[in-house]
Amino acid sequence: MTEPWWVSLIKAIIVVNLLLVAFAYLTLLERKSMGRMQRRYGPNRAGPYGLLQPFADLLKLIRKEAFAPSSAIGIPYIVAPVVSAFTAITAFSVIPWGPGWTIDGTYVTGYVANVSIALILIFALGSIGIYGLIVGGWSSESKYSLLGSMRTCAQLVSYEVSLALSVLGVVILGRSLSLVDIVHRQGVTLPFVVPQIIGLLVFFIAGVAETSRSPFDLPEAESELVAGYHTEYSGMRWGLFQMAEYINVITLSALMVTLFFAGWHGPWNLGPLWFLLKLFVVIFIFIWLRTTLPRLRYDQLMRFGWKVLLPVATVNAVITALVVVWAG
Numbered sequence: 063m064t065e066p067w068w069v070s071l072i073k074a075i076i077v078v079n080l081l082l083v084a085f086a087y088l089t090l091l092e093r094k095s096m097g098r099m100q101r102r103y104g105p106n107r108a109g110p111y112g113l114l115q116p117f118a119d120l121l122k123l124i125r126k127e128a129f130a131p132s133s134a135i136g137i138p139y140i141v142a143p144v145v146s147a148f149t150a151i152t153a154f155s156v157i158p159w160g161p162g163w164t165i166d167g168t169y170v171t172g173y174v175a176n177v178s179i180a181l182i183l184i185f186a187l188g189s190i191g192i193y194g195l196i197v198g199g200w201s202s203e204s205k206y207s208l209l210g211s212m213r214t215c216a217q218l219v220s221y222e223v224s225l226a227l228s229v230l231g232v233v234i235l236g237r238s239l240s241l242v243d244i245v246h247r248q249g250v251t252l253p254f255v256v257p258q259i260i261g262l263l264v265f266f267i268a269g270v271a272e273t274s275r276s277p278f279d280l281p282e283a284e285s286e287l288v289a290g291y292h293t294e295y296s297g298m299r300w301g302l303f304q305m306a307e308y309i310n311v312i313t314l315s316a317l318m319v320t321l322f323f324a325g326w327h328g329p330w331n332l333g334p335l336w337f338l339l340k341l342f343v344v345i346f347i348f349i350w351l352r353t354t355l356p357r358l359r360y361d362q363l364m365r366f367g368w369k370v371l372l373p374v375a376t377v378n379a380v381i382t383a384l385v386v387v388w389a390g
Contacts, residue, residue: 065169074155074174081154085308086116092349099353120301128297131203138201143295143302146194150309153187156180157316158242160326160334172326172334173242180241181233184317185226188272191306192218195281198303199291210290213360214274214281220367221271221278227375228264231257231382232321241317245325253324260378262322264371269314271367274307276352280360282307315344 090105090112097104105112130139160172177183192215199211232254236244248254255262271278282290292303319325319340328336358366 065171069168069170070174073170077154077174078151081151081309081312082305084312085305086120088308088312088345089119090115091345092352095346095349096353099350123298123301126297128299131294133203134294135201135203138197140299142194142198142201143292143299143306144194145197146191146306147302147309149187149191149194150306150313153184153313154309154316156183156241157313157320158245158325159316159337176240176242179239181229181239181244181321184313185222188310189222191310194306195291195303198295199293202291202294204294206288207291207293210281210288210293214291217274217278217281217363217367218272220364221268221371224264224367224371224375225268225272227372227379228261228268229321230375230379231261234379234382234386241320241325245320245327248324249327253322253327255322258322258378258382260374261382262318264375264378265318265322268367268371268375269318270348270351271363273310273314273348275311275348277355277358278363279352279357280363311345311348312341315341315348318344 093115094104094112105115108114108118155174156177158173158176162169162171164170195214195218196211199207199209199214202208232244233239235251235254235257236247238244238247244254270276274281280290282292292300295303316337319337323340326333326337
């Protein structure tokens, strides 16, 4: 069944705005959770229990002066954060969150777009988003930002290979590159986390590195004097980079739920509620890791990516293909 174009448009607007609200309150959830785990206070001044802190942060970024180096390369410097934010938001459009419903005689699907090669599309958008980080550091005309963008490129490219190989087993079992088809396949068989537990571990570790989260947060290095590729950014331009990072965390977590944990399927017919519950658990693990683990050195990052994850992901994909071929 198909839905009218105006339903898709309304649904896209709603999903984008919900995603932006989720990003805003993910920052609050992270700071509150880290405060609780480290036995200190989190944000508690703006509004009751600090619930208005995301809006206070937004007002601060809007009012803050957006300075730029006098030698910055104009258009690339301005466009770079926009590219990162746009690709992060667009990638969520192919994530399915529900089976679909008929509302007042109109069929509404549980996704914005069902693309036959949705998995490849997400990886392609992630690759384009990297250009925003690289161009942002290069166009700042600062050697510190340039070095930060170079180490960003090295890390993201190296772990992107492992990330792509880790899902080959899921593609073989799901017999499709469409995320909707993969979720439906898990509904009639079993969640792919059972036969693909190694692929899940590789996907999660590589995904943490791809989103520049602890302990793989060297591209951003927020506790250092020079923060990396966005050193010369301020105001909402800097805010767009941070928004892209958090939305990428949400998108990657949603992709993990879709590929390995059967999406909206569950013991009871709760529809999107199952998807949201699984998504919350995965995001909480991201926060837990940031609170617990120290940052890795650059040589440790590269060694772990190329010498550990890449061979493991390759072996997992080959074994899955052989088992599927043997089983007919």
